[in-house]
Amino acid sequence: MTTPATTQVGGPLDQGPPAEPRIGSRNRTGDKIFSGTATAAGITILVTLAGIAAFLLYEGFPALVAAPEDVPGGEGFWPYVQPLLFGTVLAAVIALIIAAPLSIGIALFISHYAPRKIAAPLGYLVDLLAAVPSVVYGLWGIFFLAPQLVPVFQWLENTLGFLPFFEGPTSATGRTMLTAGIVLAVMILPIMSGVNREVFLQTPRLQEEAALALGATRSEMIRMTVLPFARSGMVSGAMLGLGRALGETLAVALVLSPAAVISFNLIGSTNSSTIAANIALNFPESSGLAVNTLIATGLVLFTLTFVVNFIARAVVARRKDFSGANA
Amino acid sequence: MAKRIDVKDLDIYYGSFRAVEGVTMSIEPRSITALIGPSGCGKSTFLRSLNRMHEVIPGARVSGSVILDGQDLYGAGVDPVSVRRHVGMVFQRPNPFPTMSIYENVVAGMRLNGRGTRKAAMDEVVEGALQGANLWNEVKDRLDRPGSSLSGGQQQRLCIARAIAVKPDVLLMDEPCSALDPISTLAIEDLMDQLKKDYTIVIVTHNMQQAARVSDRTGFFNIAGTGQPGKLIEMDETSTMFSTPSNQATEDYISGRFG
Ligand SMILES: Nc1ncnc2c1ncn2[C@@H]1O[C@H](COP(=O)(O)OP(=O)(O)OP(=O)(O)O)[C@@H](O)[C@H]1O
Numbered sequence A: 001m002t003t004p005a006t007t008q009v010g011g012p013l014d015q016g017p018p019a020e021p022r023i024g025s026r027n028r029t030g031d032k033i034f035s036g037t038a039t040a041a042g043i044t045i046l047v048t049l050a051g052i053a054a055f056l057l058y059e060g061f062p063a064l065v066a067a068p069e070d071v072p073g074g075e076g077f078w079p080y081v082q083p084l085l086f087g088t089v090l091a092a093v094i095a096l097i098i099a100a101p102l103s104i105g106i107a108l109f110i111s112h113y114a115p116r117k118i119a120a121p122l123g124y125l126v127d128l129l130a131a132v133p134s135v136v137y138g139l140w141g142i143f144f145l146a147p148q149l150v151p152v153f154q155w156l157e158n159t160l161g162f163l164p165f166f167e168g169p170t171s172a173t174g175r176t177m178l179t180a181g182i183v184l185a186v187m188i189l190p191i192m193s194g195v196n197r198e199v200f201l202q203t204p205r206l207q208e209e210a211a212l213a214l215g216a217t218r219s220e221m222i223r224m225t226v227l228p229f230a231r232s233g234m235v236s237g238a239m240l241g242l243g244r245a246l247g248e249t250l251a252v253a254l255v256l257s258p259a260a261v262i263s264f265n266l267i268g269s270t271n272s273s274t275i276a277a278n279i280a281l282n283f284p285e286s287s288g289l290a291v292n293t294l295i296a297t298g299l300v301l302f303t304l305t306f307v308v309n310f311i312a313r314a315v316v317a318r319r320k321d322f323s324g325a326n327a
Numbered sequence B: 001m002a003k004r005i006d007v008k009d010l011d012i013y014y015g016s017f018r019a020v021e022g023v024t025m026s027i028e029p030r031s032i033t034a035l036i037g038p039s040g041c042g043k044s045t046f047l048r049s050l051n052r053m054h055e056v057i058p059g060a061r062v063s064g065s066v067i068l069d070g071q072d073l074y075g076a077g078v079d080p081v082s083v084r085r086h087v088g089m090v091f092q093r094p095n096p097f098p099t100m101s102i103y104e105n106v107v108a109g110m111r112l113n114g115r116g117t118r119k120a121a122m123d124e125v126v127e128g129a130l131q132g133a134n135l136w137n138e139v140k141d142r143l144d145r146p147g148s149s150l151s152g153g154q155q156q157r158l159c160i161a162r163a164i165a166v167k168p169d170v171l172l173m174d175e176p177c178s179a180l181d182p183i184s185t186l187a188i189e190d191l192m193d194q195l196k197k198d199y200t201i202v203i204v205t206h207n208m209q210q211a212a213r214v215s216d217r218t219g220f221f222n223i224a225g226t227g228q229p230g231k232l233i234e235m236d237e238t239s240t241m242f243s244t245p246s247n248q249a250t251e252d253y254i255s256g257r258f259g
C-alpha cells in the first residue's frame, strides 16, 4: 500500500529547455509506455480507494448523525459498533497469534529444512489451501472443529479458569470466539505461509554462506540472515492474513452465535460478533437507516484496516537502514 | 594455532559435473599459500572444499580427504559446522550482514553457539579485529551504523575483521582484494603477513604480483578446456614458481602468455 508521491516520468533530463537532440534522442517510446502504464495503474488504485471511502462516508453518514433511538439497538451508532469492533479485532488477533508462528515454521520448513523432493509438493499444497473458499472453513469449523474443541475448552476452564479468557462457563456447542479465531487462523495460514516462504527463499545466498562460513548451524544461520532479511516481508504476509481475518464474513458468521457484548471470555457461549459477519447476517433484512448503520460499520472496518496497515509500515520502516534491501 | 592441511586425491563435483580432479597438496602452517590459474579452473571450488562450504550447494559433493593436523575433515562423524569454526573464510564479494551494525558484524562469529562474551572483552576483540583489517580509524565513530553503509572496500575489510575475530586456525581468502583500492590492498597484504605468524592462510588471487609479493608457496590450477575438470598443475615455493617453474603451462600463465 505504498503511494507513489510523484512519478517522475522522464527523470531530471526532462527539465530545462529542450536542447537539440544531438547526443542520442530522448524519445524512448518503450520507456514512456511502461511508465505511463505503471502510473495509470497506480492512479486507478488510488481512485478506487477514494471512491470506496467516499461511498462509505456518504452512505454511512446518516447513521453517524442519527438520533440514538433510530439506530438499531436504540442507543446510537457508537454503542452499536463497539462490540462489533471489539469482536472483529479479538477474532483477528487470536487468528494472528496462532497463525504467525505456525506460518513461519511451515515456511521455514519448506524453504530451508525439507529435502527438495518434499519441499516443492508441500509448497504447492499450501498454495492450494490458500484457494479454498472460506465457506468451507466455516462449515469445517461448525461441524468438525467446534465439537472437538469442547473438551479442550473444559480443560482450559478447569486449569486456566483464573484468566479472564477462560473464565467459562464453557459453551456446550464449542461455537465460541476461540473457535472462530482458530478457524480464521487455519484460513489465513496458507497465504501467510506462502508469503513467508517466498521471502525466506529470497535471502541472498551470499548472506547465508557468510553465516555458515562463520560456523553457524542451520538455525543460527536462519536467525542471523533469513529472519532479519525477511522482516518486512513477514509483516506484509501478516498484514495480508490480518486483512483477510478482519474482513472475513462467512466463516465467522457460521461459527459464532452473536450477542452485543464486549467479553474477553473466549470459551463461553455469548460472543461478540464481527463487523463483517454482522453486515452479512443483517443486511438482507435491513432497510432505511439500518442499512446506513451497517455501511457506517463498514467504514469503521475500512478505517481499522488502514490504521493497522500504517502501524505495520511504521514498524518496518523503523529499522529501514538495517533492512536486507540495502545489501 | 596454525595448522597444516594435507589434501589427498580430492575430486570435487557439482552434481555429476566433476569441477576439480585429483588434487593432492600440502599447505604449510604459518605461511601463505596462493592459488592461481585461469578463470573457471576451480580455484574457488577447491578453496570452499577446505572448510566444507562446498557441500552447502545442492548436489555438490567431494571425494578424497582433507586432513587438518591429522584429522580428516571429511571423515565420518565430523561436523561441518565445527570445521568452519576452525577454518574461516573471506569471500570474493563483500558480504557483511546488512541487518547488523558494524560492531555486531564483527562479533557475529563470537556470538554463535551461545559463546557470548563479556561486553568489555567483545569491545576489545572488535577493536583488535578492525585494526587488524585496517578499518578501525574509518569506523570507530560509527560502530552502530549498518555494515551495508560502508563502501565496497570497507565492507570487504569488515568481512576480514569478522573472519579473524573468531581466531580460526586457517583463513581462506577468495580474491579478497578484488574490490579494494591499491592502498587497502597493500594494507590487507601487510595484514596477511602479520596474520601468518599465527594462522595458515590460503588465498586465491588473479593478481600475479600479489601472489609473488605475499605468498610463500604457490599452486597453479588449470583446465584442459571447458567442461573438463580443473587440475593442480604445479605447486612449489613461490620464488621457484615465478622464476623457474618446471611446467610449461605454468610458465606460460605466469608470463602472461594466456589466461
Ligand atoms: N554452483 C555451481 N554449480 C555448478 N557448477 C559450478 C558452480 N560453481 C562453479 N561451477 C563450475 O565449476 C567450475 C569451477 O568454478 P570456480 O568458481 O571454482 O572457478 P574459479 O577458478 O574460482 O574461477 P574465477 O577465477 O573466475 O573465480 C566452473 O566450470 C564453474 O562453471
Ligand SMILES: [Mg+2]
Binding pocket: B043, B044, B045, B092, B174
Ligand atoms: Mg573464483
